[in-house]
Amino acid sequence: MLPSPRIFRSRWTALLWAGGIIWAAVDYAGSAPSGAGNDSNVVDASGETANAADLAAVANLIAE
Numbered sequence: 600m601l602p603s604p605r606i607f608r609s610r611w612t613a614l615l616w617a618g619g620i621i622w623a624a625v626d627y628a629g630s631a632p633s634g635a636g637n638d639s640n641v642v643d644a645s646g647e648t649a650n651a652a653d654l655a656a657v658a659n660l661i662a663e
Contacts, residue, residue: 607613641649 641654643649643653
C-alpha cells in the first residue's frame with residue numbers, strides 16, 4: 600500500500616520512505632534462520648523428531 604501522493608512531492612521524503620521500506624524488508628528477511636543442517640529440529644505431529652530419510656519418503660510420495 601502506497602502512502603498518500605503528498606509524500607512524493609519531495610524527493611527527499613520519497614527517498615526516506617523507500618529507505619524505510621528497504622530497511623524493514625532487510626530486517627525481516629535477515630531474521631530468518633539459516634537452512635544449513637537444520638533438519639534435526641523438525642518435529643512431526645506426534646512430537647517425535649523427523650529424520651532426513653522420512654522427509655525424503657514423504658516428498659517422493661507427494662511428487663508422484
